[in-house]
Amino acid sequence: MTTSSHEYLRQQIEMHKGLSTVYAEKRYKPAYSRVFQTMWNSAICDLAGIPGNSRVLDYGCGTGILFPELEKRDYRAIGIDLSMAMLQGRTEPTSVTSICADGTNTPFADGQFDAVFCRGSIHHLPDIRKAFAEIHRVLKTGGVLVFSEPSNDSILNRLARKVMYRASREFHEEDEGFRRREITPLLEELGFTIEVSRGFGFMAYTFAGFPDKLPLLKYVPGNCTITRWLMKLDAVLEHSPLVADMALHWQLRGRKR
Secondary structure, three states: OOOHHHHHHHHHHHHHHHHHHHHHHHOOOHHHHHHHHHHHHHHHHHOOOOOOOOOEEOOOOOOOOHHHHHHHOOOOOEEEEEOOHHHHOOOOOOOOOOEOOOOOOOOOOOEEEEEEEOOOOOOOOOOHHHHHHHHHHHEEEEEEEEEEEEEOOOOOHHHHHHHHHHHOOOOOOOOOOHHHHHHHHHHHHHHHEEEEEEEOOOHHHOOOOOOOOOOOOHOOOOHHHHHHHHHHHHHHHHOOOOOOHHEEEEEEEEEOO
């Protein structure tokens, strides 16, 4: 990273000032997008495998898209995000509390949480090692880190993201996706045991997950039904050895030793 950590965070805060409106009015508002987002949130929480009443942290919660699912499962949840603008642009009417703080220096005591969820947030941070170390600190022994982050395992994904991140004002040019061969050893070194590692997202992710970027389904009759069929197709592709590594996201469960 060529930009200093302090300057990078300042730029991220500035960049996200306008994104809460984009998320609320374009990304999460269409009915077909809601179908996909609900499935995505459910998949993340299913992956955690924790009971109701667990204490959980939504790390990089943004506008709170994950909050309804956390509340539905009776988790004792709190959200944290660096951007006050994103927190103020909350799209979900839930009782989950959220605070504005740096994810690499959180205000929580050691061993506070049964699970930490990261839904497309960690790749925005300048110091990935420090972020994962902080997550490890606030987790109880035996607690789980669950994330769903952009995957750069495929060279096609890396090239596409490099172009998109540099062409759009909604990304920082130094943001990167994750590569398993780089992140997995880091997590193990920091004290996590990797229990699940899987690709996530192809067609439904592309066409229904980001209508602010690719709004093609917006103009198609029956777009909610189409989204559900694309989700079924994705489920097949995610378990197909020849294409699984080309998934656009990477989902992981790591348990604190």
